[in-house]
Amino acid sequence: MQNPYVPIPVVVSKIITEVDTKDIKTFRLSFVNKEDEENFKYIPGQFAELSIFGKGESPIGIASSPTQKGYIEFTVQKAGQVTSFLHEMEEGTPMGVRGPLGNSWPLEFLEGKNIVVVGGGFAFTTLRSLINYMLHEDNRKRFGDITVIYGARNPGLLIYKDELEEWGKRKDLNLNVTVDKGDPSWKGREGFVPAVCKEVAPSSDNAVAVICGPPIMIRFTLPVFFDLKFSKENIITSLEMRMKCGIGKCGRCNVGHKYVCKDGPVFSLAELDNLTKEY
Amino acid sequence: MAMEKRLIKKGELAGIVGRIAGDMSLLAPVKEEDNVLFELVKDGVTALPDFKNTKNAPKSFFFPRSETLMRYIRKQKGMEFAGLEKDEQGERVLFGVRPCDARSFAILDLLFDQDKYKDPYYIEKRNKTTVVAMSCAKVPYATCFCTSVGGSPTSTDGSDVLLTDLGDEFLAEFLTDKGKGLLKYFGDKTADAQADKKKEEIAASAEKEIKTSIPAKEIKGFLDANFEHPFWDTIHKKCLACGTCTFMCPTCHCFDIQDEVKAADGKRVRNWDSCMFPLFTKETSGHNPRPSQKERWRQRFMHKFRYYVDMFGPIACVGCGRCVMSCPVNIDIRKIVADISKL
Ligand SMILES: Cc1cc2nc3c(=O)[nH]c(=O)nc-3n(C[C@H](O)[C@H](O)[C@H](O)COP(=O)(O)OP(=O)(O)OC[C@H]3O[C@@H](n4cnc5c(N)ncnc54)[C@H](O)[C@@H]3O)c2cc1C
Ligand code: SF4
Ligand code: SF4
Numbered sequence: 001m002q003n004p005y006v007p008i009p010v011v012v013s014k015i016i017t018e019v020d021t022k023d024i025k026t027f028r029l030s031f032v033n034k035e036d037e038e039n040f041k042y043i044p045g046q047f048a049e050l051s052i053f054g055k056g057e058s059p060i061g062i063a064s065s066p067t068q069k070g071y072i073e074f075t076v077q078k079a080g081q082v083t084s085f086l087h088e089m090e091e092g093t094p095m096g097v098r099g100p101l102g103n104s105w106p107l108e109f110l111e112g113k114n115i116v117v118v119g120g121g122f123a124f125t126t127l128r129s130l131i132n133y134m135l136h137e138d139n140r141k142r143f144g145d146i147t148v149i150y151g152a153r154n155p156g157l158l159i160y161k162d163e164l165e166e167w168g169k170r171k172d173l174n175l176n177v178t179v180d181k182g183d184p185s186w187k188g189r190e191g192f193v194p195a196v197c198k199e200v201a202p203s204s205d206n207a208v209a210v211i212c213g214p215p216i217m218i219r220f221t222l223p224v225f226f227d228l229k230f231s232k233e234n235i236i237t238s239l240e241m242r243m244k245c246g247i248g249k250c251g252r253c254n255v256g257h258k259y260v261c262k263d264g265p266v267f268s269l270a271e272l273d274n275l276t277k278e279y
Numbered sequence: 280m281a282m283e284k285r286l287i288k289k290g291e292l293a294g295i296v297g298r299i300a301g302d303m304s305l306l307a308p309v310k311e312e313d314n315v316l317f318e319l320v321k322d323g324v325t326a327l328p329d330f331k332n333t334k335n336a337p338k339s340f341f342f343p344r345s346e347t348l349m350r351y352i353r354k355q356k357g358m359e360f361a362g363l364e365k366d367e368q369g370e371r372v373l374f375g376v377r378p379c380d381a382r383s384f385a386i387l388d389l390l391f392d393q394d395k396y397k398d399p400y401y402i403e404k405r406n407k408t409t410v411v412a413m414s415c416a417k418v419p420y421a422t423c424f425c426t427s428v429g430g431s432p433t434s435t436d437g438s439d440v441l442l443t444d445l446g447d448e449f450l451a452e453f454l455t456d457k458g459k460g461l462l463k464y465f466g467d468k469t470a471d472a473q474a475d476k477k478k479e480e481i482a483a484s485a486e487k488e489i490k491t492s493i494p495a496k497e498i499k500g501f502l503d504a505n506f507e508h509p510f511w512d513t514i515h516k517k518c519l520a521c522g523t524c525t526f527m528c529p530t531c532h533c534f535d536i537q538d539e540v541k542a543a544d545g546k547r548v549r550n551w552d553s554c555m556f557p558l559f560t561k562e563t564s565g566h567n568p569r570p571s572q573k574e575r576w577r578q579r580f581m582h583k584f585r586y587y588v589d590m591f592g593p594i595a596c597v598g599c600g601r602c603v604m605s606c607p608v609n610i611d612i613r614k615i616v617a618d619i620s621k622l
């Protein structure tokens with residue numbers, strides 16, 4: 001019987017400091033055993049428990065795309081015990097990972113449709129996974145137009161800056177990066193995510209919105225999509241609840257009769273309507 | 280194939296318990312100060328011939344209060360995995376489990392032994408253990424309400440062998456293959472139709488003895504429709520958030536995972552946790568989706584009578600009454616069910 005509590009051994013192979021405030025870093029993890037790497041089959045939108053013996057575990061969305069081979073990436077904000085310890089780590093340090101866990105962005109449902117990806121702050125992580133997946137040459141033609149709206153409070157807080165630049169050069173992606181407030185060197189857009197959505201979001205015809213960000217952003221962004229007549233089935237988001245086991249046993253992360261760790265974290269607004277409002 | 284049944288004389292039971300205990304670990308209700316607890320029967324520790332129910336729920340034999348999941352050891356660059364904790368105990372028998380508590384095993388199996396994620400710690404202990412239940416020929420407490428939540432004083436759910444006191448004799452019904460492993464201890468007097476009839480009479484009279492009848496299944500519709508309702512603002516008012524109800528409960532299964540670490544090594548353990556505690560769902564950011572005891576009590580109640588039913592089928596309460604008896608401020612789950620049914 002496989003033991004779902006035992007982490008897979010990995011090594012921190014690369015650490016990228018993402019933001020000026022230095023409290024968000026991307027950790028690239030490489031598998032110690034080749035077969036673990038092959039068995040770790042994930043889909044954008046899933047997460048994993050980052051596991052540090054002696055410190056504990058934290059559920060973190062997988063920020064890399066399965067089209068990137070040989071490693072997995074996580075973008076982590078320094079918060080409490082585990083994430084602070086991670087932030088102190090050096091490249092080459094062994095640690096563990098449990099997963100992939102949870103459902104995923106509904107790739108089959110998204111196929112053949114125009115996709116609007118809306119992200120705010122560092123909740124952009126699994127959206128980045130989705131975007132890189134869709135942009136991969138093996139997959140791009142299976143999706144319609146792709147519009148990305150991504151916002152941060154200021155330019156220094158944007159994550160994945162190099163990648164944003166690459167994406168900006170592409171013709172098959174409509175990228176809109178915005179900051180609440182720019183600085184003297186900022187040449188891009190200024191404005192809040194909901195306002196930018198209003199301006200650039202496509203019609204709801206054959207379109208799905210995938211939205212992930214701080215609650216306040218979500219609260220003001222949803223009405224924009226409702227006005228555009230996006231149905232609740234066609235607005236998808238990802239929930240966060242405190243977690244421990246990640247496998248629907250410890251009883252911590254339920255929203256109504258669904259465990260966010262096992263049945264989520266991805267839900268459509270239509271699905272959320274059928275759950276209790278407690279998250 | 281017909282079920283194997285045996286009849287044994289009343290006076291033979293102690294000998295049978297002793298012989299099984301000589302061959303393997305046997306845990307049975309034992310008097311401990313003024314409590315009755317499941318304990319290992321050995322020299323100087325004898326099973327009680329007659330008891331009501333144990334103070335603690337026997338779930339702890341499959342899902343201990345604190346359990347080591349794995350060990351790790353310091354290497355040059357940090358802690359590394361050093362192996363699982365071996366369950367040293369061999370085959371064992373849990374003897375004298377009440378039918379409500381045995382049902383809790385069947386209910387917990389649905390969670391710990393699901394298709395997708397199996398809990399190897401729970402399952403290993405469960406597989407190694409034969410559950411011998413003892414029917415409640417006399418209903419032990421005024422707080423019992425098993426019949427309202429899908430059980431009965433002679434329920435066989437979760438048991439491998441069921442013993443029923445027929446007066447001068449015990450009827451032993453061997454319900455599973457694991458149970459049949461104990462056949463040889465029970466002699467060769469097979470049960471006749473008369474014994475079956477006697478058992479049915481006892482079952483019927485025991486059911487009648489149960490004082491509490493509450494519409495636990497019937498309130499599901501209300502619960503489905505009323506996550507928001509002024510009633511939820513009433514239950515928790517005197518609750519101390521002590522967690523006693525959840526620790527005593529045979530079906531409560533929430534746990535925390537913690538690292539216990541020393542300089543050179545450490546272990547990852549899981550400990551019982553409780554939805555009654557404010558920290559249970561509090562996120563690092565400070566956000567708590569269940570910000571007051573109101574939401575926590577609603578969660579405990581909904582989990583048992585609505586969510587578990589939606590997830591797995593049965594109500595996650597076996598009607599043992601432990602929470603009713605041990606709540607320091609006398610919050611009574613039976614009354615909550617009854618009150619809701621009147622809304
Ligand atoms: C599905 C999912 C995806 C996430 N993705 C990311 C991500 O990509 N990047 C990121 O920086 N953060 C993410 N988070 C939040 C992250 O899990 C918490 O910030 C982190 O667990 C805090 O752990 P800690 O040990 O540093 O803090 P402590 O305060 O020491 O937390 C103790 C423990 O409580 C649990 N916990 C506390 N807060 C949360 C929380 N908000 N969500 C879940 N468990 C929690 C964890 O088990 C944690 O180890 C995600 C959360 C979920 C549920
Ligand atoms: S909720 Fe109370 S009565 Fe029901 S099984 Fe748990 S402890 Fe027993
Ligand atoms: S035992 Fe009573 S006081 Fe303690 S948490 Fe449960 S309901 Fe509240």
Ligand code: FES
Pocket residue numbers: 242243244245246247248249250251252253254259260261262
């Ligand atoms: S994290 Fe344990 S049930 Fe979801």
